[in-house]
Amino acid sequence: MVPFEDKGQHNPVRGKEPCFVHATEEERKREIAEMLTTPEKIRILQRKLYRKAKQEPTYRFYALYDKVFRADILSHAYTLVRVNKGSAGIDGVTFEAIEEREGVSAFLAELQEALRSKTYQASPVKRVMTPKTDGTERPLGIPTIRDRVAQMAVKLVIEPIFEADFCECSYGFRPKRSAHDAVDDVAYTLNRGYTEVIGTDLSKYFDTIPHAKLVAVVAERISDSEILHLIKTWLKAPVIEKGRDGKQKNIGGGKGN
Numbered sequence: 219m220v221p222f223e224d225k226g227q228h229n230p231v232r233g234k235e236p237c238f239v240h241a242t243e244e245e246r247k248r249e250i251a252e253m254l255t256t257p258e259k260i261r262i263l264q265r266k267l268y269r270k271a272k273q274e275p276t277y278r279f280y281a282l283y284d285k286v287f288r289a290d291i292l293s294h295a296y297t298l299v300r301v302n303k304g305s306a307g308i309d310g311v312t313f314e315a316i317e318e319r320e321g322v323s324a325f326l327a328e329l330q331e332a333l334r335s336k337t338y339q340a341s342p343v344k345r346v347m348t349p350k351t352d353g354t355e356r357p358l359g360i361p362t363i364r365d366r367v368a369q370m371a372v373k374l375v376i377e378p379i380f381e382a383d384f385c386e387c388s389y390g391f392r393p394k395r396s397a398h399d400a401v402d403d404v405a406y407t408l409n410r411g412y413t414e415v416i417g418t419d420l421s422k423y424f425d426t427i428p429h430a431k432l433v434a435v436v437a438e439r440i441s442d443s444e445i446l447h448l449i450k451t452w453l454k455a456p457v458i459e460k461g462r463d464g465k466q467k468n469i470g471g472g473k474g475n
Contacts, residue, residue: 259290264378271382271439278437283444285375286368287333292326295370299363307362308344308458316363329364333371336444340365340451342468345459357425359457372448379439429453 256264263285270277285291306312316325332338341362347355361369377393384392389400404415432453437446456468 257290257294260294260374264374267375268378268382271379275383278439278441279376279379280441282375282440282442286371286445286448287330289326289330291371291374292330292367293322295367295374296322296326299366299370304363304366305360307360307365308342309362309364311363313363325364326367329367333368338368338448338451340368340455342456342458345457361452361455365452365455368448369452372445376440376445383439 267279270279300313303313306315316322329338341364343359343361346358346360348358350356381392387403389395389397389403408415429450433446433450436449440446458468
C-alpha cells in the first residue's frame with residue numbers, strides 16, 4: 219500500500235461551509251467526512267507523483283506548473299483554505315466578500331488566468347501579533363486569500379513528492395500526522411525498552427530560515443522553474459504591520475534572507 223494513498227487530506231469539496239441547523243450529529247459527521255475527502259482525480263495525480271518520488275529518490279520533477287492552475291486543483295485549494303477559515307489579508311478581502319460579490323467561480327477564473335499567463339504577483343503579508351502562554355507575543359503572517367489559495371494549489375501538487383522522502387518517525391507538518399501521534403510513538407517506543415527521548419526546537423525558526431538554502435533544497439527534487447519562482451515570490455513578499463498610530467508600515471520581508 220502506498221502511504222500517501224492512505225492519508226486522506228483535510229480538503230473539502232465545496233467553497234462554502236455546510237449548514238448544520240437541522241442536521242443530526244450523524245448527518246453532520248457524514249457531511250464533514252465528505253468535505254474532507256480529496257477528489258479522486260487529484261488523488262490519482264498525487265499517487266503518481268508519490269510513487270515516482272518513492273521509486274527514484276534522486277529524480278527531479280520538471281513539469282508541474284501546469285497542474286497548479288488546473289481548475290479542479292484551484293477549486294479544491296479554495297475549499298481547503300475556506301474551511302481553515304482565517305482572517306483577511308492586507309487587501310481586506312474576506313471569504314464572504316468573495317462569495318457574495320464576485321463569486322468563487324469568477325475569483326478562481328481570475329487567479330487561474332494570472333497563473334496561466336504568468337502575470338501572478340504575490341501581495342504583501344499582513345503581520346499581527348498573537349499572545350503566547352509565557353506572556354510574550356508571536357508574529358503571525360497573514361497572506362491574502364488569493365495568495366493562500368495559490369499556495370495551497372502548489373502544496374497539493376508538490377506535497378506527495380516530499381512526503382515520499384520523509385522518515386517514518388517524522389511528524390511535523392505532514393498530512394494526517396500530529397504532535398499527539400508523536401507522543402504516542404514515544405510512549406510505544408518507551409514500552410519497547412528504550413529509555414531516552416531527545417527533543418529539539420529552533421527558536422523563531424520560521425523568522426530566520428535562509429531562503430536561498432531552502433530553495434536549493436527544494437530544487438533538489440523540483441527543477442520546474444515556474445514552481446521555484448512562485449516559492450521565491452512568496453518568500454520575498456514584503457511584510458506590512460499596523461503601528462500604534464494605526465498606520466501601516468513596511469517592516470521588511472524575505473529580501474534579506
